[in-house]
Amino acid sequence: MSSWSLWPWPFFEERHRDLAARVGAWSCPVDGEVHEAELGEACRAIARSLGAGGFLDCVVPREGEKVDVRAVCVAREAISYTSVLADNVIAMQGIGTGALWLHGTPEQKDAYLDPVRRGERIAAFALTEPGAGSDVASITTTARRDGGDYVLDGGKTFISNAPFADHYIVVARTGEAPGARGLTAFIVDAGTPGMVAGDPIHLMAPHPLAPLTFENCRVPAANVIGEPGKGFGIAMATFDIFRTSVGAACVGMARRAMHETLARMRERRLFNATMAEIPGVQTKLADMSIDLDLAALAVYRAAWVKDTTGGRCSREVSIAKFAGTEAAGRIIDAAVQLWGGLGVTRGSVVEQLYREVRPARLYEGASEVQKLVIARNLIAGA
Numbered sequence: 001m002s003s004w005s006l007w008p009w010p011f012f013e014e015r016h017r018d019l020a021a022r023v024g025a026w027s028c029p030v031d032g033e034v035h036e037a038e039l040g041e042a043c044r045a046i047a048r049s050l051g052a053g054g055f056l057d058c059v060v061p062r063e064g065e066k067v068d069v070r071a072v073c074v075a076r077e078a079i080s081y082t083s084v085l086a087d088n089v090i091a092m093q094g095i096g097t098g099a100l101w102l103h104g105t106p107e108q109k110d111a112y113l114d115p116v117r118r119g120e121r122i123a124a125f126a127l128t129e130p131g132a133g134s135d136v137a138s139i140t141t142t143a144r145r146d147g148g149d150y151v152l153d154g155g156k157t158f159i160s161n162a163p164f165a166d167h168y169i170v171v172a173r174t175g176e177a178p179g180a181r182g183l184t185a186f187i188v189d190a191g192t193p194g195m196v197a198g199d200p201i202h203l204m205a206p207h208p209l210a211p212l213t214f215e216n217c218r219v220p221a222a223n224v225i226g227e228p229g230k231g232f233g234i235a236m237a238t239f240d241i242f243r244t245s246v247g248a249a250c251v252g253m254a255r256r257a258m259h260e261t262l263a264r265m266r267e268r269r270l271f272n273a274t275m276a277e278i279p280g281v282q283t284k285l286a287d288m289s290i291d292l293d294l295a296a297l298a299v300y301r302a303a304w305v306k307d308t309t310g311g312r313c314s315r316e317v318s319i320a321k322f323a324g325t326e327a328a329g330r331i332i333d334a335a336v337q338l339w340g341g342l343g344v345t346r347g348s349v350v351e352q353l354y355r356e357v358r359p360a361r362l363y364e365g366a367s368e369v370q371k372l373v374i375a376r377n378l379i380a381g382a
């Protein structure tokens with residue numbers, strides 16, 4: 001397990017150590033960077049393998065079980081150490097079902113959760129729109145009540161797992177009140193007439209991403225998750241759980257970069273010494289190590305607070321997301337520098353991590369949005 005050094009920390013219980021050992025021994029069925037055209041197939045293979053190993057249980061808790069955020073973080077840290085694509089799979093199985101296991105009806109839970117937990121069906125979460133990214137309250141996709149149905153019209157963008165997901169949790173405007181209080185969450189099955197996935201969006205590192213359009217897309221009122229008008233709160237409750245784990249995934253990527261770089265520094269010779277013997281290099285390694293431990297502490301502190309208090313802890317969560325994603329950016333950049341030309345050579349581990357880690361500072365709330373959350377909580381005295 002990549003993060004063995006964390007285990008003396010007081011945040012963990014035996015089940016977390018056990019999970020860490022099991023995920024650490026998991027072998028990803030997909031090796032190396034995946035070609036964009038093969039992302040759907042690769043993600044399905046990874047989901048089945050994670051499901052067979054029981055690792056999706058932590059992101060899709062069973063009826064009567066509370067989500068164990070420390071377990072989600074431990075799993076994501078270990079998985080992203082091995083494969084950032086696999087981390088996307090486990091994250092989206094959770095984010096694409098969170099609204100259901102938090103607020104779904106027994107019928108909705110019965111229909112959707114088991115197959116996602118087994119990795120047989122792929123989940124997605126559609127919130128962002130071309131005009132509503134950071135500003136979620138500006139969502140313009142509408143859902144109009146029509147008899148026993150709702151009719152969705154509008155467009156989403158940057159949707160992970162589109163177009164191959166089996167269901168999408170879609171947040172649309174139902175208009176009970178202005179802004180954030182007029183949004184509702186729906187389940188929309190793949191293949192529902194009127195919902196179409198567009199061409200893939202090409203990122204700097206392969207990631208399954210596409211826009212979705214809704215045109216006269218009819219879903220039964222039974223597909224509303226929670227109450228109409230509560231969609232914003234439902235989305236934020238999902239983020240309150242998963243944002244911390246974005247930080248954890250980034251800690252996993254940074255830890256991988258750190259380990260790869262330490263090995264390289266021990267063997268690469270410069271000026272009649274190994275790089276590890278050069279004081280300037282040692283200082284850099286120390287900086288990376290300090291950054292990594294502080295980020296991991298912030299992540300597991302937030303996870304522990306969430307698990308032990310059960311309530312909203314947005315300040316700790318935002319600190320964890322900010323600390324994990326920003327530190328990983330710095331650590332992996334430092335790793336690239338220490339690898340020299342090899343660090344920017346296509347196919348080297350640190351080069352791939354450099355591209356893979358960057359988007360994390362944008363999604364699930366950009367770093368600037370996390371700072372707003374932290375400041376607002378401070379000012380409110382939370």
Ligand SMILES: Cc1cc2nc3c(=O)[nH]c(=O)nc-3n(C[C@H](O)[C@H](O)[C@H](O)COP(=O)(O)OP(=O)(O)OC[C@H]3O[C@@H](n4cnc5c(N)ncnc54)[C@H](O)[C@@H]3O)c2cc1C
Nearest residue numbers: 125126127128133134135158159160359362363364366368
């Ligand atoms: C890899 C990836 C996967 C994604 N997956 C999904 C998904 O599955 N489902 C989904 O719904 N969305 C998804 N998204 C979308 C993501 O959530 C949005 O990109 C994000 O919310 C930012 O929105 P935006 O891109 O519209 O940027 P904008 O909202 O236009 O913001 C641009 C920049 O402005 C700055 N900024 C924003 N607000 C403030 C502020 N208040 N003060 C100061 N500066 C500010 C930030 O630097 C921000 O990056 C994904 C994005 C990426 C990159």
